[in-house]
Amino acid sequence: MANEFLDIDNYFQGKLSAKEKEAFENNLANDPSLAEDVAFYAQTKFVQRDQILKERHVEWTTQSGSKAVGVNFKLISVGIAAIFLVIIGVWFFTGSDIQQRTNAYIKNDLDQLTRTMGATDDSLKLGKDLYNQKKYTEAKIVFDKLINKSPEAIEFAGLSAFKMNDYDGAIKYFEKIEQNTELINNKGKFYLALVKIRQGKTEEGERLLNEVIDQNLGGKTDAEKILE
Amino acid sequence: MTFFTRKSTDNDLIEGIRSGGTQRRTFENKLYQKYNYLIRDAARKHKIEEEEASIAYSDAILTIIEHIGSGRFEGRSELKTYLYQIFFNKCVDVIRKNATKGAYHLSFDDILEPIPDPQRTVIQDLIRKQDHEKLRNLLTTLGERCQHLLNRWAEGYSDQESAKEFGYNSANVAQTTRLRCLEKLRELYGK
Numbered sequence: 001m002a003n004e005f006l007d008i009d010n011y012f013q014g015k016l017s018a019k020e021k022e023a024f025e026n027n028l029a030n031d032p033s034l035a036e037d038v039a040f041y042a043q044t045k046f047v048q049r050d051q052i053l054k055e056r057h058v059e060w061t062t063q064s065g066s067k068a069v070g071v072n073f074k075l076i077s078v079g080i081a082a083i084f085l086v087i088i089g090v091w092f093f094t095g096s097d098i099q100q101r102t103n104a105y106i107k108n109d110l111d112q113l114t115r116t117m118g119a120t121d122d123s124l125k126l127g128k129d130l131y132n133q134k135k136y137t138e139a140k141i142v143f144d145k146l147i148n149k150s151p152e153a154i155e156f157a158g159l160s161a162f163k164m165n166d167y168d169g170a171i172k173y174f175e176k177i178e179q180n181t182e183l184i185n186n187k188g189k190f191y192l193a194l195v196k197i198r199q200g201k202t203e204e205g206e207r208l209l210n211e212v213i214d215q216n217l218g219g220k221t222d223a224e225k226i227l228e
Numbered sequence: 229m230t231f232f233t234r235k236s237t238d239n240d241l242i243e244g245i246r247s248g249g250t251q252r253r254t255f256e257n258k259l260y261q262k263y264n265y266l267i268r269d270a271a272r273k274h275k276i277e278e279e280e281a282s283i284a285y286s287d288a289i290l291t292i293i294e295h296i297g298s299g300r301f302e303g304r305s306e307l308k309t310y311l312y313q314i315f316f317n318k319c320v321d322v323i324r325k326n327a328t329k330g331a332y333h334l335s336f337d338d339i340l341e342p343i344p345d346p347q348r349t350v351i352q353d354l355i356r357k358q359d360h361e362k363l364r365n366l367l368t369t370l371g372e373r374c375q376h377l378l379n380r381w382a383e384g385y386s387d388q389e390s391a392k393e394f395g396y397n398s399a400n401v402a403q404t405t406r407l408r409c410l411e412k413l414r415e416l417y418g419k
Contacts, residue, residue, distance in 0.1 A: 003404065003408065003411060004411065005407045005410050005411065009403065009407055011342065012342060013298070014298075014300075014342070025343070025344060025347065028343070029346075029347050035347070035350055035351060035354060036354060038343075038351055039351050039354035039355050039358065040358070040414055040417070041410065042336065042340055042351060042355060043355045043358050043360070043363060044363065044367075044378065044382075044413060045339050045381070045382050046336060046339055046355065046360075047360055047363050047364050047367065048367065048378055048381075048382030049290070049338075049339065049382045049383075050360075051364070052290065052379070052382055052383055053283075053286060053287055053290055056286060056289075056290060057282075057283055057286035057287075060257070060260045060264075060286055060289075061282060061286075135279060136279070137279045137280070137282075137283055138279070138283075148365075
Protein backbone atom coordinates (compact mmCIF):
# COMPACT_ATOMS: atom_id res chain seq x y z
CA MET A 1 0.00 0.00 0.00
CA ALA A 2 1.39 3.37 -0.97
CA ASN A 3 2.26 5.60 1.97
CA GLU A 4 -0.16 8.51 2.28
CA PHE A 5 2.77 10.88 2.72
CA LEU A 6 4.82 9.68 -0.27
CA ASP A 7 3.56 12.25 -2.79
CA ILE A 8 3.84 15.00 -0.19
CA ASP A 9 7.39 14.01 0.68
CA ASN A 10 8.39 13.78 -2.98
CA TYR A 11 6.85 17.20 -3.57
CA PHE A 12 8.80 18.83 -0.73
CA GLN A 13 11.98 17.08 -1.79
CA GLY A 14 11.58 18.38 -5.33
CA LYS A 15 11.33 14.87 -6.77
CA LEU A 16 8.14 15.42 -8.79
CA SER A 17 8.22 16.31 -12.48
CA ALA A 18 6.87 19.73 -13.48
CA LYS A 19 3.59 18.11 -14.54
CA GLU A 20 3.27 16.10 -11.33
CA LYS A 21 4.12 19.18 -9.29
CA GLU A 22 1.40 21.20 -10.98
CA ALA A 23 -1.14 18.41 -10.46
CA PHE A 24 -0.15 18.18 -6.78
CA GLU A 25 -0.61 21.91 -6.23
CA ASN A 26 -4.00 21.80 -7.98
CA ASN A 27 -5.07 18.94 -5.73
CA LEU A 28 -3.84 20.84 -2.72
CA ALA A 29 -6.06 23.78 -3.61
CA ASN A 30 -9.15 21.59 -3.94
CA ASP A 31 -8.71 18.71 -1.54
CA PRO A 32 -9.05 19.64 2.17
CA SER A 33 -7.92 16.16 3.19
CA LEU A 34 -4.65 16.57 1.30
CA ALA A 35 -4.23 19.99 2.87
CA GLU A 36 -4.61 18.39 6.32
CA ASP A 37 -1.97 15.80 5.46
CA VAL A 38 0.44 18.47 4.22
CA ALA A 39 -0.17 20.50 7.38
CA PHE A 40 0.62 17.48 9.56
CA TYR A 41 3.75 16.69 7.54
CA ALA A 42 4.96 20.30 7.82
CA GLN A 43 3.98 20.58 11.48
CA THR A 44 6.04 17.50 12.35
CA LYS A 45 9.05 18.95 10.59
CA PHE A 46 8.41 22.30 12.26
CA VAL A 47 8.25 20.82 15.77
CA GLN A 48 11.40 18.76 15.18
CA ARG A 49 13.21 21.69 13.64
CA ASP A 50 12.22 23.94 16.53
CA GLN A 51 13.74 21.47 18.98
CA ILE A 52 16.91 21.16 16.89
CA LEU A 53 17.25 24.95 16.78
CA LYS A 54 17.01 25.17 20.55
CA GLU A 55 19.62 22.47 21.07
CA ARG A 56 22.08 23.67 18.46
CA HIS A 57 21.76 27.29 19.54
CA VAL A 58 22.75 26.42 23.10
CA GLU A 59 25.56 24.21 21.81
CA TRP A 60 26.91 26.92 19.51
CA THR A 61 26.62 29.82 21.92
CA THR A 62 28.26 27.96 24.77
CA GLN A 63 31.19 26.90 22.62
CA SER A 64 34.43 28.72 23.31
CA GLY A 65 34.52 29.63 19.61
CA SER A 66 31.75 32.15 20.06
CA LYS A 67 34.03 34.59 21.82
CA ALA A 68 33.23 37.33 19.33
CA VAL A 69 29.69 37.29 20.58
CA GLY A 70 30.58 37.03 24.25
CA VAL A 71 32.96 39.97 24.38
CA ASN A 72 30.64 42.25 22.55
CA PHE A 73 27.71 41.07 24.57
CA LYS A 74 29.41 42.35 27.69
CA LEU A 75 29.67 45.84 26.23
CA ILE A 76 26.10 45.84 25.04
CA SER A 77 24.97 44.46 28.39
CA VAL A 78 26.50 47.45 30.13
CA GLY A 79 24.60 49.78 27.79
CA ILE A 80 21.38 47.90 28.19
CA ALA A 81 21.85 47.77 31.96
CA ALA A 82 22.40 51.55 32.04
CA ILE A 83 19.26 52.18 30.01
CA PHE A 84 17.41 49.70 32.17
CA LEU A 85 18.51 51.51 35.33
CA VAL A 86 17.31 54.83 33.94
CA ILE A 87 13.95 53.30 33.06
CA ILE A 88 13.72 51.72 36.49
CA GLY A 89 14.66 55.06 38.06
CA VAL A 90 11.94 56.89 36.18
CA TRP A 91 9.52 54.13 37.07
CA PHE A 92 10.43 54.42 40.74
CA PHE A 93 9.57 58.07 40.83
CA THR A 94 6.35 57.71 38.94
CA GLY A 95 5.01 54.32 40.05
CA SER A 96 3.02 53.44 43.17
CA ASP A 97 4.69 52.08 46.33
CA ILE A 98 3.68 48.55 45.45
CA GLN A 99 5.09 48.94 41.98
CA GLN A 100 8.32 50.33 43.39
CA ARG A 101 8.73 47.48 45.85
CA THR A 102 7.83 44.93 43.17
CA ASN A 103 10.41 46.38 40.80
CA ALA A 104 13.02 46.38 43.53
CA TYR A 105 12.19 42.75 44.34
CA ILE A 106 12.47 41.71 40.69
CA LYS A 107 15.72 43.57 40.32
CA ASN A 108 17.37 42.39 43.52
CA ASP A 109 15.84 39.03 44.32
CA LEU A 110 15.22 37.56 40.89
CA ASP A 111 18.56 38.53 39.44
CA GLN A 112 20.39 35.34 40.37
CA LEU A 113 19.20 31.75 40.66
CA THR A 114 21.08 30.54 43.67
CA ARG A 115 18.83 27.77 44.85
CA THR A 116 20.78 24.59 45.55
CA MET A 117 19.42 21.49 43.94
CA GLY A 118 18.77 18.20 45.68
CA ALA A 119 20.16 16.27 42.76
CA THR A 120 22.94 17.31 40.45
CA ASP A 121 21.54 18.07 37.04
CA ASP A 122 24.05 19.43 34.57
CA SER A 123 21.44 20.84 32.21
CA LEU A 124 19.62 22.63 34.99
CA LYS A 125 22.93 24.01 36.19
CA LEU A 126 23.76 25.19 32.67
CA GLY A 127 20.38 26.93 32.46
CA LYS A 128 20.95 28.62 35.82
CA ASP A 129 24.42 29.74 34.77
CA LEU A 130 23.02 31.26 31.58
CA TYR A 131 20.26 32.96 33.57
CA ASN A 132 22.77 34.39 36.02
CA GLN A 133 24.75 35.72 33.05
CA LYS A 134 21.51 37.38 31.92
CA LYS A 135 21.37 35.22 28.80
CA TYR A 136 17.68 34.71 29.29
CA THR A 137 16.83 33.46 25.79
CA GLU A 138 19.45 30.71 26.01
CA ALA A 139 18.52 29.93 29.60
CA LYS A 140 14.87 29.57 28.69
CA ILE A 141 15.76 27.16 25.88
CA VAL A 142 17.63 24.96 28.34
CA PHE A 143 14.83 25.08 30.93
CA ASP A 144 12.20 24.37 28.28
CA LYS A 145 13.93 21.10 27.52
CA LEU A 146 13.65 20.07 31.14
CA ILE A 147 10.10 21.06 31.94
CA ASN A 148 8.83 17.49 31.75
CA LYS A 149 11.51 16.36 34.18
CA SER A 150 11.64 19.11 36.76
CA PRO A 151 9.00 21.49 38.15
CA GLU A 152 11.83 23.89 38.96
CA ALA A 153 12.66 24.10 35.28
CA ILE A 154 9.12 25.41 34.69
CA GLU A 155 9.66 28.05 37.36
CA PHE A 156 13.02 29.06 35.89
CA ALA A 157 11.66 29.08 32.33
CA GLY A 158 8.90 31.39 33.56
CA LEU A 159 11.40 33.66 35.28
CA SER A 160 13.52 33.76 32.10
CA ALA A 161 10.46 34.79 30.09
CA PHE A 162 9.63 37.35 32.78
CA LYS A 163 13.13 38.80 32.59
CA MET A 164 12.72 39.08 28.80
CA ASN A 165 9.53 41.07 29.44
CA ASP A 166 7.56 38.30 27.72
CA TYR A 167 4.74 38.62 30.23
CA ASP A 168 2.23 36.44 28.39
CA GLY A 169 4.83 33.70 28.08
CA ALA A 170 5.76 34.02 31.76
CA ILE A 171 2.11 33.79 32.83
CA LYS A 172 1.72 30.44 31.04
CA TYR A 173 4.62 28.96 33.03
CA PHE A 174 3.54 30.45 36.34
CA GLU A 175 -0.03 29.21 35.87
CA LYS A 176 1.40 25.74 35.26
CA ILE A 177 3.35 25.96 38.53
CA GLU A 178 0.32 27.23 40.38
CA GLN A 179 -1.65 24.19 39.25
CA ASN A 180 1.06 21.79 40.44
CA THR A 181 -0.26 20.38 43.71
CA GLU A 182 2.91 18.38 44.42
CA LEU A 183 5.13 21.40 45.03
CA ILE A 184 5.69 22.17 48.70
CA ASN A 185 6.84 25.73 48.21
CA ASN A 186 4.60 26.71 45.30
CA LYS A 187 5.37 30.26 44.23
CA GLY A 188 3.21 30.18 41.09
CA LYS A 189 0.62 32.63 42.39
CA PHE A 190 3.27 34.91 43.85
CA TYR A 191 5.04 35.20 40.48
CA LEU A 192 1.71 35.75 38.73
CA ALA A 193 1.12 38.67 41.07
CA LEU A 194 4.49 40.17 40.14
CA VAL A 195 3.74 39.88 36.44
CA LYS A 196 0.35 41.55 36.88
CA ILE A 197 1.92 44.43 38.78
CA ARG A 198 4.58 44.83 36.10
CA GLN A 199 1.80 44.88 33.51
CA GLY A 200 0.25 47.79 35.40
CA LYS A 201 -2.60 45.63 36.71
CA THR A 202 -1.76 46.63 40.28
CA GLU A 203 -5.14 45.83 41.83
CA GLU A 204 -5.14 42.33 40.42
CA GLY A 205 -1.54 41.84 41.54
CA GLU A 206 -2.38 43.09 45.03
CA ARG A 207 -5.33 40.72 45.24
CA LEU A 208 -3.09 37.79 44.27
CA LEU A 209 -0.46 38.78 46.83
CA ASN A 210 -3.13 38.84 49.53
CA GLU A 211 -4.22 35.36 48.45
CA VAL A 212 -0.59 34.18 48.72
CA ILE A 213 -0.51 35.46 52.32
CA ASP A 214 -3.95 34.15 53.27
CA GLN A 215 -3.29 30.71 51.78
CA ASN A 216 0.26 30.54 53.18
CA LEU A 217 1.73 29.89 49.74
CA GLY A 218 5.31 30.13 48.52
CA GLY A 219 6.56 33.72 48.50
CA LYS A 220 4.37 34.68 51.49
CA THR A 221 7.12 36.59 53.32
CA ASP A 222 8.08 38.51 50.19
CA ALA A 223 4.41 39.20 49.45
CA GLU A 224 4.05 40.71 52.92
CA LYS A 225 7.08 42.94 52.34
CA ILE A 226 5.72 44.15 49.00
CA LEU A 227 2.31 44.93 50.51
CA GLU A 228 3.58 46.51 53.75
CA MET B 229 49.33 19.53 8.46
CA THR B 230 48.63 22.74 6.61
CA PHE B 231 45.05 21.57 6.12
CA PHE B 232 44.45 21.55 9.85
CA THR B 233 45.78 25.03 10.45
CA ARG B 234 44.25 27.01 7.62
CA LYS B 235 40.78 28.50 7.86
CA SER B 236 38.14 26.48 6.01
CA THR B 237 37.07 27.93 2.70
CA ASP B 238 33.43 28.01 1.78
CA ASN B 239 34.03 25.10 -0.57
CA ASP B 240 35.53 23.06 2.28
CA LEU B 241 32.45 23.78 4.37
CA ILE B 242 29.98 22.95 1.60
CA GLU B 243 31.76 19.74 0.69
CA GLY B 244 32.16 18.79 4.33
CA ILE B 245 28.45 19.21 4.99
CA ARG B 246 27.47 17.45 1.78
CA SER B 247 29.76 14.51 2.42
CA GLY B 248 27.74 13.68 5.56
CA GLY B 249 28.94 11.11 8.06
CA THR B 250 30.59 12.00 11.30
CA GLN B 251 32.46 14.94 9.76
CA ARG B 252 29.29 16.78 8.87
CA ARG B 253 28.71 18.09 12.38
CA THR B 254 32.28 19.44 12.53
CA PHE B 255 31.80 21.42 9.33
CA GLU B 256 28.43 22.70 10.52
CA ASN B 257 30.13 24.07 13.63
CA LYS B 258 32.87 25.63 11.52
CA LEU B 259 30.26 27.29 9.33
CA TYR B 260 28.58 28.74 12.44
CA GLN B 261 31.86 30.12 13.74
CA LYS B 262 33.13 31.48 10.44
CA TYR B 263 30.42 34.08 10.08
CA ASN B 264 29.22 34.62 13.65
CA TYR B 265 30.61 38.16 13.58
CA LEU B 266 27.46 38.93 11.56
CA ILE B 267 25.50 38.69 14.82
CA ARG B 268 27.07 41.86 16.19
CA ASP B 269 26.60 43.72 12.90
CA ALA B 270 22.96 42.68 12.67
CA ALA B 271 22.19 43.68 16.28
CA ARG B 272 23.58 47.15 15.59
CA LYS B 273 22.06 47.55 12.16
CA HIS B 274 18.59 46.31 13.01
CA LYS B 275 18.60 47.75 16.55
CA ILE B 276 17.78 44.43 18.14
CA GLU B 277 19.30 42.74 21.17
CA GLU B 278 22.44 40.78 20.40
CA GLU B 279 20.85 37.79 22.05
CA GLU B 280 17.96 37.99 19.59
CA ALA B 281 20.32 38.36 16.66
CA SER B 282 22.23 35.36 17.96
CA ILE B 283 19.26 32.99 17.88
CA ALA B 284 18.19 34.34 14.48
CA TYR B 285 21.72 33.59 13.28
CA SER B 286 21.54 30.01 14.60
CA ASP B 287 18.23 29.63 12.77
CA ALA B 288 19.77 31.00 9.57
CA ILE B 289 22.72 28.60 9.86
CA LEU B 290 20.39 25.62 10.28
CA THR B 291 18.47 26.75 7.20
CA ILE B 292 21.68 27.05 5.19
CA ILE B 293 22.84 23.62 6.34
CA GLU B 294 19.55 22.15 5.18
CA HIS B 295 19.80 23.94 1.84
CA ILE B 296 23.36 22.71 1.33
CA GLY B 297 22.41 19.15 2.26
CA SER B 298 19.32 19.04 0.08
CA GLY B 299 21.03 20.72 -2.88
CA ARG B 300 18.75 23.77 -2.75
CA PHE B 301 21.89 25.86 -2.37
CA GLU B 302 23.38 25.45 -5.81
CA GLY B 303 26.40 27.68 -5.36
CA ARG B 304 25.14 30.36 -7.73
CA SER B 305 25.95 33.00 -5.15
CA GLU B 306 28.70 33.08 -2.55
CA LEU B 307 27.89 31.26 0.65
CA LYS B 308 28.25 34.44 2.70
CA THR B 309 25.85 36.35 0.43
CA TYR B 310 23.34 33.51 0.64
CA LEU B 311 23.67 33.35 4.43
CA TYR B 312 23.43 37.11 4.77
CA GLN B 313 20.13 37.18 2.86
CA ILE B 314 18.57 34.44 4.96
CA PHE B 315 19.91 35.95 8.19
CA PHE B 316 18.57 39.36 7.18
CA ASN B 317 15.07 37.87 6.75
CA LYS B 318 15.32 36.19 10.15
CA CYS B 319 16.26 39.54 11.73
CA VAL B 320 13.21 41.10 10.12
CA ASP B 321 11.19 38.32 11.79
CA VAL B 322 12.74 39.37 15.12
CA ILE B 323 11.72 42.99 14.55
CA ARG B 324 8.18 41.85 13.76
CA LYS B 325 8.09 39.67 16.87
CA ASN B 326 9.30 42.59 18.98
CA ALA B 327 6.54 44.75 17.58
CA THR B 328 4.00 42.23 18.84
CA LYS B 329 5.98 41.54 22.05
CA GLY B 330 6.27 37.84 21.22
CA ALA B 331 9.26 35.58 21.74
CA TYR B 332 11.43 34.51 18.81
CA HIS B 333 10.32 31.30 17.19
CA LEU B 334 10.72 29.54 13.91
CA SER B 335 8.87 30.73 10.90
CA PHE B 336 6.73 28.29 8.88
CA ASP B 337 8.00 29.95 5.71
CA ASP B 338 11.19 27.91 5.42
CA ILE B 339 9.35 24.64 5.63
CA LEU B 340 6.45 25.65 3.40
CA GLU B 341 8.63 27.42 0.87
CA PRO B 342 7.79 25.22 -2.15
CA ILE B 343 4.04 25.78 -1.74
CA PRO B 344 2.61 28.72 -3.69
CA ASP B 345 0.11 31.17 -2.29
CA PRO B 346 -2.82 31.02 -1.53
CA GLN B 347 -2.39 27.32 -0.61
CA ARG B 348 0.49 28.25 1.70
CA THR B 349 -1.72 30.53 3.77
CA VAL B 350 -4.30 27.75 4.14
CA ILE B 351 -1.62 25.31 5.33
CA GLN B 352 -0.18 27.90 7.74
CA ASP B 353 -3.61 28.39 9.28
CA LEU B 354 -4.09 24.63 9.64
CA ILE B 355 -0.69 24.28 11.34
CA ARG B 356 -1.48 27.09 13.77
CA LYS B 357 -4.63 25.27 14.85
CA GLN B 358 -2.73 22.07 15.63
CA ASP B 359 -1.46 21.06 19.03
CA HIS B 360 2.33 21.42 18.85
CA GLU B 361 2.89 20.38 22.46
CA LYS B 362 0.96 17.16 21.96
CA LEU B 363 2.94 16.34 18.84
CA ARG B 364 6.22 17.16 20.60
CA ASN B 365 5.36 14.74 23.39
CA LEU B 366 4.20 12.02 20.99
CA LEU B 367 7.46 12.20 19.09
CA THR B 368 9.26 11.08 22.21
CA THR B 369 7.05 7.99 22.44
CA LEU B 370 8.12 6.67 19.03
CA GLY B 371 10.81 4.03 18.76
CA GLU B 372 14.40 5.23 18.86
CA ARG B 373 15.00 4.57 15.17
CA CYS B 374 11.87 6.47 14.15
CA GLN B 375 12.91 9.40 16.32
CA HIS B 376 16.35 9.45 14.74
CA LEU B 377 15.05 9.17 11.19
CA LEU B 378 12.58 12.01 11.68
CA ASN B 379 15.24 14.07 13.41
CA ARG B 380 17.70 13.60 10.55
CA TRP B 381 14.98 14.55 8.08
CA ALA B 382 14.24 17.77 9.96
CA GLU B 383 17.96 18.54 10.05
CA GLY B 384 18.05 18.29 6.27
CA TYR B 385 19.86 14.97 5.91
CA SER B 386 19.05 13.21 2.64
CA ASP B 387 17.53 9.74 2.63
CA GLN B 388 20.78 8.57 1.07
CA GLU B 389 22.70 9.75 4.14
CA SER B 390 20.13 8.21 6.48
CA ALA B 391 20.35 4.91 4.57
CA LYS B 392 24.11 4.95 5.07
CA GLU B 393 23.82 5.85 8.75
CA PHE B 394 21.13 3.34 9.62
CA GLY B 395 22.30 0.54 7.31
CA TYR B 396 19.40 0.47 4.85
CA ASN B 397 19.92 -0.93 1.36
CA SER B 398 18.86 2.22 -0.43
CA ALA B 399 17.55 5.76 -0.02
CA ASN B 400 14.09 4.48 -1.00
CA VAL B 401 14.06 2.09 1.94
CA ALA B 402 15.09 4.91 4.28
CA GLN B 403 12.34 7.13 2.86
CA THR B 404 9.67 4.43 3.17
CA THR B 405 10.70 3.68 6.76
CA ARG B 406 10.69 7.36 7.66
CA LEU B 407 7.24 7.86 6.15
CA ARG B 408 5.92 4.84 8.05
CA CYS B 409 7.14 6.52 11.21
CA LEU B 410 5.24 9.63 10.17
CA GLU B 411 2.10 7.55 9.61
CA LYS B 412 2.50 6.00 13.04
CA LEU B 413 2.84 9.45 14.55
CA ARG B 414 -0.26 10.62 12.73
CA GLU B 415 -2.18 7.64 14.05
CA LEU B 416 -1.12 8.45 17.63
CA TYR B 417 -1.92 12.13 17.15
CA GLY B 418 -5.44 11.30 15.94
CA LYS B 419 -6.24 9.14 18.97
